[in-house]
Amino acid sequence: xxxxxxxxxxxxxxxxxxxxxxxxxxxxxxxxxxxxxxxxxxxxxxxxxxxxxxxxxxxxxxxxxxxxxxxxxxxxxxxxxxxxxxxxxxxxxxxxxxxxxxxxxxxxxxxxxxxxxxxxxxxxxxxxxxxxxxxxxxxxxxxxxxxxxxxxxxxxxxxxxxxxxxxxxxxxxxxxxxxxxxxxxxxxxxxxxxxxxxxxxxxxxxxxxxxxxxxxxxxxxxxxxxxxxxxxxxxxxxxxxxxxxxxxxxxxxxxxxxxxxxxxxxxxxxxxxxxxxxxxxxxxxxxxxxxxxxxxxxxxxxxxxxxxxxxxxxxxxxxxxxxxxxxxxxxxxxxxxxxxxxxxxxxxxxxxxxxxxxxxxxxxxxxxxxxxxxxxxxxxxxxxxxxxxxxxxxxxxxxxxxxxxxxxxxxxxxxxxxxxxxxxxxxxxxxxxxxxxxxxxxxxxxxxxxxxxxxxxxxxxxxxxxxxxxxxxxxxxxxxxxxxxxxxxxxxxxxxxxxxxxxxxxxx
Numbered sequence: 001x002x003x004x005x006x007x008x009x010x011x012x013x014x015x016x017x018x019x020x021x022x023x024x025x026x027x028x029x030x031x032x033x034x035x036x037x038x039x040x041x042x043x044x045x046x047x048x049x050x051x052x053x054x055x056x057x058x059x060x061x062x063x064x065x066x067x068x069x070x071x072x073x074x075x076x077x078x079x080x081x082x083x084x085x086x087x088x089x090x091x092x093x094x095x096x097x098x099x100x101x102x103x104x105x106x107x108x109x110x111x112x113x114x115x116x117x118x119x120x121x122x123x124x125x126x127x128x129x130x131x132x133x134x135x136x137x138x139x140x141x142x143x144x145x146x147x148x149x150x151x152x153x154x155x156x157x158x159x160x161x162x163x164x165x166x167x168x169x170x171x172x173x174x175x176x177x178x179x180x181x182x183x184x185x186x187x188x189x190x191x192x193x194x195x196x197x198x199x200x201x202x203x204x205x206x207x208x209x210x211x212x213x214x215x216x217x218x219x220x221x222x223x224x225x226x227x228x229x230x231x232x233x234x235x236x237x238x239x240x241x242x243x244x245x246x247x248x249x250x251x252x253x254x255x256x257x258x259x260x261x262x263x264x265x266x267x268x269x270x271x272x273x274x275x276x277x278x279x280x281x282x283x284x285x286x287x288x289x290x291x292x293x294x295x296x297x298x299x300x301x302x303x304x305x306x307x308x309x310x311x312x313x314x315x316x317x318x319x320x321x322x323x324x325x326x327x328x329x330x331x332x333x334x335x336x337x338x339x340x341x342x343x344x345x346x347x348x349x350x351x352x353x354x355x356x357x358x359x360x361x362x363x364x365x366x367x368x369x370x371x372x373x374x375x376x377x378x379x380x381x382x383x384x385x386x387x388x389x390x391x392x393x394x395x396x397x398x399x400x401x402x403x404x405x406x407x408x409x410x411x412x413x414x415x416x417x418x419x420x421x422x423x424x425x426x427x428x429x430x431x432x433x434x435x436x437x438x439x440x441x442x443x444x445x446x447x448x449x450x451x452x453x454x455x456x457x458x459x460x461x462x463x464x465x466x467x468x469x470x471x472x473x474x475x476x477x478x479x480x481x482x483x484x485x486x487x488x489x490x491x492x493x494x495x496x497x498x499x500x501x502x503x504x505x506x507x508x
Contacts, residue, residue, distance in 0.1 A: 001079040005072065009084065012068045013286065015059070016091055020285040022056050024243030031242060031249045033114065034235045046114030053110035060098040069095055083288045086470050090287030100149045109142050113414045120413030121236060129384050129402040132413070137380045139415040140373050157374035160418035164294040165425065166473060170371065173421050176487055177364050180424065183491045185394070187498070187507070188357055191345045192396075194502040198340035205329045207259035215259070215325050216252065216266035219318065223304060224457040225250070225270045226277055237410040238265045238352070240272035240301075245279045245289075259326060260342055261353055267309045271301035274457060278465025289468045294419060296473060298426025299433060300460065306356055306427070307434040308456065313448035315339045340501050347395035349404045357494055360427065361394040366409070366420040374417070428490040432481040433464070435489060 001009070026049065033045055059065070069092050080088065116135040123132035147159035158169045217232060230248035242249040250269040254262045275291055283289030291297055308314055315338050322338070323330040330338070345355045351362040369386060372378030378386060387406040392398045399405030411419050437459055438444055447455050463480050477485060495507045 001075075005075045005079055008068050008071050008075075009080075012065070012072060012091060013087070015062070015065050015068070016087065016287065017285040019056060019059050020290075022052065022059070024247075026052050026056070027241050028243045028247075028249075031251075033117065034237075034239065034241075035233045035249075035251060042114065042118040046111050046118075049114045050107045050111035054103055054107045057098060057101075057103050057106045060094065061103075065091075066095055066099070082470060083283065086288040086468070087286050090290075090469055094287070097150055101146060102149070105142065105145060105149070109139075109146065109415060112138060112142065116413045116415070117410070120407070120410065124236075124403050124407045127401045127403045127407070129407055132407060133380050133383075136373075136383070136412050139412065139417070140380070143415055143417055144374065155374070157371055157418065160374070161421065162418070164416075164419050164422050166293050168293075168295075168421070168425075173367070173425075176428075176485070177360075177367065177421075177424070179487050180360050180491075181364055181394075184357060184360055184494075187491075187494065188345065188347065188361075188395070190504055190507065191357065191498055191502050192347075194504060196503045198344050198501065199337065200341035200344045202329050202333055203260050203341055204258055205326070207256055207326055207329070209254050209256060211325050212254050212259050212262050215321070216263055218321070219263070219309075220250075220266055220270040220273075222451060223267070223270060223274070223308075223453040224277075225273050229277055230273055232266070232269075238269050239410075240269050240276065242276065244285075245276055245281055248273045248276045264305055264309060264342075265352065268301045268305040271304035272297060274304070274460070275300040275465050278457075278461040280466050280468060283468065287469055291465075292467075292469060292476065293473050294422035295425035295429060296464065296476065298422050299429035300426075300464065302427050302430040303433055303460070307430055308448060308453075310343055310356075311445075311448060312336075312339045313445045315342070316449050317451050343497070343501055345498055345502070347397045349391070349397055349399050350408055356427070357498060358395060360424040363420050363424040365390045365394060370417050370420065425485070428485060428487055429477060431490045431493050432477065432483070432486065433460075435493075436481045 029045070029049060029052070033042070033049075037045055069088070072088055073092060077085065112135070116139065119135050120132055123129060143160055144156045147154070147156035150159050155170065161168050161170070161173070217227075220232065221227060225248075229246045230242065230250065233249065233251045234253055235251035236253065238250075238252045240248065240250045250266075250273045252262060252265045252269060275297055279291065280289045312335065316335055319330075319333075319335055319338055323333065333341075343355070345357045347358050348354050351359065351366075354362050365387070368390070369378060369383065372386075373380065384402050384406050388398050391405070411417075437456070441447070441455065441459070444456075447453070464476070467476060471479065474484060477483075498504070499507045
């Protein structure tokens with residue numbers, strides 16, 4: 001690498017690091033908005049977020065940044081190592097996208113993201129979808145405009161999906177979700193019709209919040225979350241955010257009548273947090289060190305929540321602690337009884353409370369609605385009825401109100417259209433990663449039962465977290481698991497696990 005190329009690359013790094021750090025500031029402001037912002041401050045915060053988005057957009061579209069990128073792309077590719085090539089590739093992609101979108105549109109979307117969140121919270125509290133409907137209508141309008149600027153030759157919804165799942169499209173997702181729906185509906189029906197139904201009544205009761213908080217922190221710390229580089233708080237909707245790999249903010253919410261829901265929300269968000277804390281610190285402010293798609297991110301949270309924490313080995317390790325924490329409910333509960341209870345499969349109204357078998361149908365429902373909004377086949381004013389009808393068709397339950405129906409998720413309040421598919425893609429990735437880990441670690445069950453989570457965390461750090469954006473999603477999955485995304489592995493896992501719990505025979 002000659003002196004000019006080295007100087008250009010160094011200048012590019014400085015600019016990319018500055019943009020990343022401003023993004024970190026935006027992340028902290030978002031966390032503050034979700035967790036501790038005074039109610040009266042939301043108007044000012046929405047304007048602050050819009051102003052910051054404008055500054056980031058200006059720096060991301062600076063012509064000098066474009067000149068550096070072009071000059072470096074004209075240099076000899078052999079001058080750069082894999083990490084540098086990744087930074088160049090990602091920088092060009094981001095610059096090309098940012099320069100296509102007018103600053104005014106960026107600011108308008110950012111302002112609506114902040115204001116829309118406040119409107120959603122109030123509408124949810126008051127069960128009034130009509131108050132939130134204008135926000136959805138405006139977001140769909142703005143997101144279509146944004147998509148048209150990015151790539152007018154692609155369907156607007158595909159452009160939005162690509163934000164969360166690089167390279168994914170409706171053409172790819174449709175057949176996967178069609179297969180899942182076809183396989184899940186009869187499995188769920190067989191589970192519901194089984195003569196054997198596990199007893200989970202002891203999971204309902206009176207569980208003091210302070211004890212839940214202590215338990216959640218203990219387990220989060222046990223599986224590897226570093227509280228000197230992160231924190232845990234309460235929000236309306238659990239999430240993982242923050243400003244850097246050394247400042248990771250996870251949140252949860254607590255229900256006094258059901259400690260398991262709160263605990264597994266903590267474990268889920270801890271999985272996200274471990275991914276963020278597992279990034280390479282030396283490149284934490286550069287694209288090569290950033291996390292992959294949301295599907296891969298969700299795979300990490302679901303890996304810990306579903307594959308590890310809902311295993312019998314995990315239950316064996318923690319059952320005594322659970323019983324000591326909540327003796328009135330759990331003092332006479334055995335291992336098999338507890339394991340089956342936390343894995344009960346039962347159609348529910350709320351996505352974040354859904355079990356492994358029913359969860360994908362919640363996602364497919366939302367995916368179909370988003371497609372309808374973007375192609376014009378569905379109207380915002382009709383969403384409550386459409387939502388309720390689909391819930392009844394897919395899961396056999398009908399929401400009694402909008403709060404437990406169409407208003408339950410935070411995503412549309414921030415314009416995150418195209419995000420929902422990541423949840424079920426993540427579940428399938430998690431299953432394949434878990435299968436790969438089992439092959440390489442014959443003593444996995446013993447590790448979990450003895451509380452040796454460091455070995456698991458180290459495997460994830462090495463194979464996934466530290467890989468940043470060096471590979472595409474498909475390449476990463478292939479490298480780690482030896483195969484491409486395979487929904488059949490996920491369905492095989494579900495049939496085996498729930499067939500055993502529910503004493504089902506002849507599952508195909």
